[in-house]
Amino acid sequence: MTVSPHILLHEQSLSLNNEKLAQVLTGIDNLLIIQDLDGVCMGLVKDPLTRVIEVEYVKATQFFNGHFYVLTNGEHIGQRGVKSIIERAFGDPAEVKDKGLYLPGLAAGGVQWQDRYGNVSHPGVSEQELAFLAEVPQRTRTRLESFFEQYEGLLAASELEECIQASVLDNKVSPTANLNTFHEKLGERTDIYIALQREMKNLMDELLQEAEVKGLGNSFFVHYAPNLGRDAQGQEIVWPAKEKDSGTTDFQFMIQGAIKEAGVLVILNSYYFQRTGKYPLGEGFNVRQAPKNHADLLNLVKANFDPAEMPLMVGVGDTVTSKVEEENGQTEIRRGGSDRNFLQLIQDIGREFDKGNIIVYVDSSQGEVKNRKPLKIGNVVVNDAGTPRQELVVLEGPGDARDLEDPLTLNVVFPEGHKQYAQCFQKAARSRQASDGTK
Template sequence: MNAQPRSPAQAWLSPDGLLEELSGGTPWLLVQDLDGVCMELVHDPRRRLLDPDYLRAARQLEGRFAVLTNGEHDGSRGVNRLVEQALAGVADPAAEGLYLPGLGAGGVQLQSPHGRVTHPGVSQAELRFLAAVPAWLHAALEERLPPLLPPPAQEHRTELIAAAVLDNPLSPSLNLNPLLAAIGGEVGRQQDLQALALELMESLLEQAASAGLGESFFVHLAPNLGRVDGRERLKPADPDGSGTTDFQLMLRGALKEVGLLVLLNQFIQRRTGTAPLGGEFHVRNAPHDHAGLLELCRSHIDPTQMPRLVGVGDTITSQPAGMGGGWLRGGSDRGFLTLLQELGESFGTANRVVLVDSSGGEVDRPSLADGRLAGLSDPEDPLRIDTTMAGGPRQYIRWFRTLAARQPPEGPQAGRAS
């Protein structure tokens, strides 16, 4: 049964109402983004902070909670370093299972609560190519960046580049926020910087093709304005916001919507002992389109085994398309939230989409404060927001801790068929 469309501003289910729903007996899985949801957005990702009480609540929800992020667990900039920092001198996250379980790098980096990291389907040739990317980006920016920086920022160029180049093992990236802060409000320079970042990432795709890895990677832009001809559309900086700030070289298949099915497959396997999509299912051997993903679930998952899904994100975009009419919709959380909603409609489960306001951090993002969702959604948006957290990550963490406190422990084989 299809849900009736409603205005995106009418988030009819309060956070407390969602807590009540999840206190019933129906099995559920909460799938959550990280940056902007349980952490404030900052210009330099190295200054992100995690709440130790949030980490303990996540441990209480083991089996019913997983992260799904385009960031990474491991590496010098990974979320695991933030976990260790938050618990330093208090707990050993590996021993106590306090790392965040789920998928990083868009779905190719799988982690257990005890910090065991694997990357199914990734080849050694791909790993070698990715390992060389950060040094290349450093050198390219040292050569190309000077004309784009105002004079006061020139003397800090090397430091700014070090902050902007993220040496993620599986998704090396450019985070423009430190550079945009140095540029200030000069929109022309901001747009030139975005153009340079995109040019560099496209050059990396060309290098990969020359190395025989032409089908291995794609460029993810966050936030974005959807896709055109299979490529994500850049959101230009304007006087109201910085637009696209993150440029990530990612492995093909590393799409959050595909990762959602990996987490769903694992959830059902834990409860029943059987993985309906196969024991070797991962993002690189899965369909990469919504129709194919939905059909895969319909043909392989018993409706009686389908849990209620709750998706939590912060990054969706929508803006008028201009003279042609319609809307340009994107955002790194839109795909998995939309698929989660479609699965609910297809299987008759009360899946919920939760949007957290990430505008309170250092990065320009549209606010939820007035309830209109301007810049995030639109009156014709097929993605319907069920619950909003206008108080941002702090409100979400309070809600999450309450959710964990209300749940009885669930063993790894809870519900397993005898």
């Protein structure tokens, strides 16, 4: 398959032209799609147990077999895992497994690998680490119960239990405190919610200290979503809540090295093996062996991957933030979001290898979770060969409008959210199927 050289989406910023994106997804043979899940192909919800995924979207991923992988901080397995969501959508787990309808790729930030048939492994994770992680959900529940004892009568016993059930995510390798339901129930009591954020951060800090005492000092880190980027020590910064802005809602206790940008290298390593029969980074390479910073990750790719086999990569995410803060006459820009770094790495690989990699942003602000800044869309007058006309454009992206030097360029955006993206993806899948059938 070939593609028109006039489709240069990587040179565009905040483009609404998803028709061109569909053409690229259809027409490129050496193609690698790396996609987030929540907010991208599923709507964001307060309680992860209520997530749903469209059957037709799942079926469409099969027409990109070998070219499509997920990369998520959620998990494949467990009662809240994407495997269960897909099985509920189809209503027949046996059919899902027999037809290979599970979504391949990396979960838990990169330490949980799954193939299309639902076979899951945890490369690089020890039994001792798994045992420590298994204790975190109960610790989280106990801390939440203790926290609300000081606010007796604020929530009915049944409401408190409902919130705790929704908040304590007993993921195998990324146990999480998800505060979305608490944020909704607390309403205008932002002061209490901020105190709750602080309490969850304190718990995460205590867990890290306890892990160190047990000889697991290099085993774990905490991922905050959304966040305000990283501090000078490389630790993610909690986004404090403000009125009508929940700030950080997810406090994820994760395996050290389980960062999405490292997952890009694992997926790329596997993709090269599919095409060439060789692993550029070795067969057993996993995220825990990857460098910790962006420059070193990029240099590892440059040193080991054959440019002649490098695919055109398409990175898809929904969580990219930036915030400009002014204090005492000083301006500081905080750039974060759980998808930012992996999208940035894909973009920079494309530039280094002259591949025109494409960064896709899905606006998830319309979901139940109201901590995303929506894209600002409007009409402008353009002069087309002397004839003025109205054109719908993106007036403002998801970051702070004062952040004028963000290194990440969002090439194509979907302002209507995951359903609009899924429709584009499914259209491309149908076209790809038809094209393959004519070969």
